[in-house]
Amino acid sequence: MPTDQKQIAxxxxxxxxxxxxxxxxxxxxxxxxxxxxxxxxxxxFIINGLFWSLTTLVMATWRMKVRKVTWxxxxxxxxxxxxxxxxxxxxxxxxxxxxxxxxxxxxxxxxFSVEQKNYSENSASxxxxxxxxxxxxxxxxxxxxxxxxLEELLDRGFLIYWFENLFxxxxxxxxxxxxxxxxxxxxxxxxxLSDRSISVGLIGLVMGxxxxxxxxxxWPLIIAHAVLNTISMVDRV
Numbered sequence: 001m002p003t004d005q006k007q008i009a010x011x012x013x014x015x016x017x018x019x020x021x022x023x024x025x026x027x028x029x030x031x032x033x034x035x036x037x038x039x040x041x042x043x044x045f046i047i048n049g050l051f052w053s054l055t056t057l058v059m060a061t062w063r064m065k066v067r068k069v070t071w072x073x074x075x076x077x078x079x080x081x082x083x084x085x086x087x088x089x090x091x092x093x094x095x096x097x098x099x100x101x102x103x104x105x106x107x108x109x110x111x112f113s114v115e116q117k118n119y120s121e122n123s124a125s126x127x128x129x130x131x132x133x134x135x136x137x138x139x140x141x142x143x144x145x146x147x148x149x150l151e152e153l154l155d156r157g158f159l160i161y162w163f164e165n166l167f168x169x170x171x172x173x174x175x176x177x178x179x180x181x182x183x184x185x186x187x188x189x190x191x192x193l194s195d196r197s198i199s200v201g202l203i204g205l206v207m208g209x210x211x212x213x214x215x216x217x218x219w220p221l222i223i224a225h226a227v228l229n230t231i232s233m234v235d236r237v
Contacts, residue, residue: 021165024063028162031059032154032188045126046143053150060158074157075211075218088220092210093227099202107195115194130236137237144233148225152218155185155204156211178208203228 035055039048064070079085107114128136159181160174167173186201207221214220 016165016169018166018168020067021162024067025162025166028056028059028063028158029184032056032184044128046140046147049147050143050150053147053154056154057150060154063162064158069161071153071157074153074161075216076153076157077217079217079219080215084214085217085220085223088210088214089223089227092206092220092224095206095210096203096224096228099206100199103195103198103202107198112193114198115192127233127236130233132237134237137233141230141233144229145226148229149222151185152207152221152225155181156207156221157218159184160208160211174212178205178212181208 032052035052038051040051061071064074127140130136160177163177163180164173167176182201182204185204186197186199189200190197207225211218211221
C-alpha cells in the first residue's frame with residue numbers, strides 16, 4: 001500500500017474531535033472572507049490577493065499545528081510517479097475545459113437565473129493595462145503562479161481535510177467536503193450566483209475530485225491551476 005494511502009487508513013482509525021474541527025473551520029472561513037475587506041489600492045489587486053491568501057495560509061498553518069497535521073500530510077509532497085503526475089495534470093485540464101463548455105451549453109436552460117457579467121473592464125482594473133504589455137505580464141506572473149499554488153493548498157488541501165474530519169471521514173463526508181470546498185471556491189471569486197462563480201466552482205469541483213481520486217497529491221492540481229491562470233493572463237495581453 002502506498003505511503004499516502006497508509007496514512008489515510010491510519011487517520012481513519014483515530015478518534016476525531018468534531019467540535020474542534022468545526023471551531024477551526026469557523027475561524028478559517030471567517031478570516032478567509034473578512035481579510036478581503038482590507039484592500040490597499042496603492043499596491044494593486046495582485047498584491048492584495050497574495051496578502052489575503054498568505055494571511056489565510058498563516059491561519060490554516062496555525063490550526064494544522066494545533067491538530068498535528070502538516071502540509072505534507074495534505075499532499076504537498078514529492079509525487080510518487082512523474083508519469084502519473086503528468087497524466088493526472090492533463091486529465092484535470094481536459095476535465096475542466098469539458099465541464100465549462102458543458103455549463104456554457106446548458107446555462108440558459110437551468111431552472112434558476114444565472115447572472116452574466118462582462119469582466120473585461122474589471123480585469124483591466126485588477127491587473128493593469130495588460131493589452132500588448134508583455135513586460136507587465138512577466139512582472140506579475142510570478143505572483144499569479146504563487147497564488148495558484150496557495151489556492152490549491154487552502155481550498156483543496158486544507159478545506160477538504162477539515163470538512164472530512166468534521167463529517168466523520170466517511171465516503172459521504174468526502175463527497176460533502178469536495179462539494180463544499182467547490183462552493184466556497186466559486187463564491188469567493190464573485191460573491192454572487194453568476195456565470196463566473198459557477199465556472200470557478202466547477203474548476204474547484206474537478207480539482208477536488210482529482211485530489212481525492214488520485215492519491216491526494218497537490219502537485220498535479222497546482223500545475224494544472226498554474227497553467228489555467230497562465231492561459232487566462234495571456235488571453236488578456
